[in-house]
Amino acid sequence: MKYISTRGQGGAKSFQEVLLAGLAEDGGLYVPAELPRFDQDKIRSLRGLPYNELAFEVIQPFVAGEIPDAKLKGMIDDSYTTFAHEAVAPLTQLKSHQWIMELFHGPTLAFKDFALQLLGRLLDYTLTERGERAVVLGATSGDTGSAAIEGCRHSDAMDIFILHPYQRVSEFQRRQMTTVLDSSVNNIAVQGNFDDCQAMVKQCFADQSFLPESSGKKPRLVAVNSINWARIMAQVVYYFHAALELGGPDRAVSFSVPTGNFGDIFAGYIARGMGLPVDKLIVATNRNDILHRFFQSNDYRKQGLEHTLSPSMDIMVSSNFERLLFDLQDRDGNALAEQMATFEETGKLSVSEQRWQKVRELFDSSRTDNQDTCDAIKVIFDRTGYLADPHTVTAIRALEEVATDRRTPNVVLATAHPVKFPQAIEQAGLDAPKRPHHLKDLLDREERYEVLPNDLNAVKRFIQNHLT
Template sequence: MRYISTRGQAPALGFEDVLLTGLASDGGLYVPESLPHFSLEEIRSWRGLSYAELAFNVMYPFVEEAISEADFRQMLEETYGVFAHKAVAPLVQLDTNEWVMELFRGPTLAFKDFALQLLGRLLDYVLEKRKQHVVIMGATSGDTGSAAIEGCRRCEHVDIFILHPYQRVSEVQRRQMTTVPGDNIHNIAVKGNFDDCQRMVKESFGDQSFLGGKTQLAAVNSINWARIMAQIVYYFQASLSLGGPDRSMAFSVPTGNFGDIFAGYLAKKMGLPISQLVIATNKNDILHRFMSGNKYEQHQLEHTLSPSMDIMVSSNFERLLFDLHGRDGAAVKELLESASKGPVSIADYRWKNARKLFDSEAVDDKGTCDTIREVFEANEYLLDPHTAIGVRAARNCRRDASVPMITLGTAHPAKFPDAVAESGVSVKPELPVHMADLFDREERYTVLDNNLSEVQGFMAKHWKNA
């Protein structure tokens, strides 16, 4: 399988190179040249498989040129064997045909573990084969950083630098990143917002001269294709658990960077019957404004109770735009260049085509708190603020009550105790046993100004072989 850029100018690459490259040389994102497609009969035959076995069936077509079957199976068993629930992604019922899929049973209590526990193992495998060293540079609005550090901290061929917005992630999220020991782990708190951190990452991938030609950058953000690939699996898992593929499913996805919901879009294209995908956002609602009114326009970023979605530049949205424009890279490049200068729209028929599958909703902090409280009072089930936004959007946008509606539960509520307290719920969410001493662990991080050259200078000085 070959991978091509959404902007049409970068060379097509194989899986190993895409894994290590992250952003394409023309500034675009890599996507498969073509997708595998599974028949209903084939999907039906996967009922009863373990999560790791299902993951192998869904993902192996993307990696088969680079990894043997036996090695990939072992990698998946190790990846999902560390999750704290045998089902890996269990479903919890809230109401008739309404479900939450718990994607926070991994080591860092967030859905990012599904991809980043695997990504660390993929990197080690490929880098060992190539006898190569890389520097991972990533930006996080909260959960990606800790999942990336946990997934990659044992990698022998990696130094990892994670940028997070200073004082704009929850204390649990910060401590999950900054308390992990290791000479190859570097946490940088940038005096800015997530979009500032993400911009630094993109600019650094575009010009890596600050590393002196001694190594290269690798990506852990969802611009890395491997992240998207791993997230496709749990859509198949949810469907098969609730009668699929013989009935269609609807999903509500709390999303800021569009990666998680784009994985659902790909699952549909690969043959899984999905009738609706709901984009659930907070006040930073650029995706909702586009999907509801065909207007893509950046506003001022706002700090909310759901910080992992405090994002205004949704990188993975470019991957959907590429498909909506008939995979015309030049058109995508022109559109995004215009979007950096002001509001843009796409051709009406392209937008209406997207609306056949996608709906959207923006939920403010009050609506988030109301939903946490309402669900707890009805079910004694505690939602984190991001999942609460997903549930609220699911209920407001649902097209057909006979179709199971599954909200992706993206994080454990213990990561956001302030939001839970603000909702009026009297129960304080407790950290799981393996993380009970989190607040006693020593933190290590460096606060830097919102300045690219300062961040790059720090990285150039501190990676292992500098």
């Protein structure tokens, strides 16, 4: 399996090169040169497999030849033994044709655990094999940070630096990161928004000269955000899991996905490209609705950021959207590079009417504001007894707005446990859920984090001064 940049430069790369690089040298994102294809008989043969065994079957073609199968299988097995539910991603039925796939039974109670538990092990294996050290650098709008820390903290080969927007994540989310006091873990609260944090991460990857040498070697900067292909790869698995549980591949399934950065739903697009019958992919957003505006009116432009009750989606620009644009440009990296340069200059882009109509055949979208979020949490709980977090509820509500075939199973991706967002639950007029046993004392634990100005040089100096 070889990988190429969406912006067309740098040539084909191996899986391990892409794993360690994160962002391509030309500023693009890595994607497979060709997707592995599963025919219907192959998909049918995967029915009934435990989640870890299904994950190996789906992931192995992306890694083949670079990590021995036995090692890869061991890493996958270890990753999902950390989950609290034996099914790993259980399905709960809400209506005759509507299911919730709960992706919050991992150690940090968010869907990011599916990818980051595995990513940490893949990085540790690869760095150890190469005798290298890495600086893990990521930006988080809420859940990626704690999942990355939990996935990478046990490796002696990595220092971890996570940027989050100061006072713009929930207290629960912040404390999941800042109460990990390992010497290799560093949390930075940036006095800006998530897009500011993400922009600084990208700038650090573009110019890594600020990293000092140690013992004659320079550490490698490694991405844990969903710009890292391995994140997408791991998330593809649960689309296969849900479809197989609901009759796939002999009937198609539709998915409604709360997403700001487009990575989680792009994994569904990849699953479809691999041969999984997917009828619709529905993008659910909050007031920060750049994706919704594109899918409804071919208008992808930056607007001011709003602070909402679903903070993990408080994003102005969706990093992974570039991967879809690459396909819409017929995988022409030069054309995509020009388009992204125009977007950087003007803050807006659109595609041809023909291409937009083509993408609309698969994708639809919905937007939910704060009041509708609270109303929907209450209505769904009163109607079904199911308590959904403020991100998941945008995807449930999207199914009320977007027409789908009622004979097609609709799966909502529940991306976080409601305990992480007590403010939204209480504003909906409900009691905040109790914290799981392993996090019962979270709000009493000692915290450690640094508040820094929205300044790239300040962040670089902090990293330089805190390498172990």
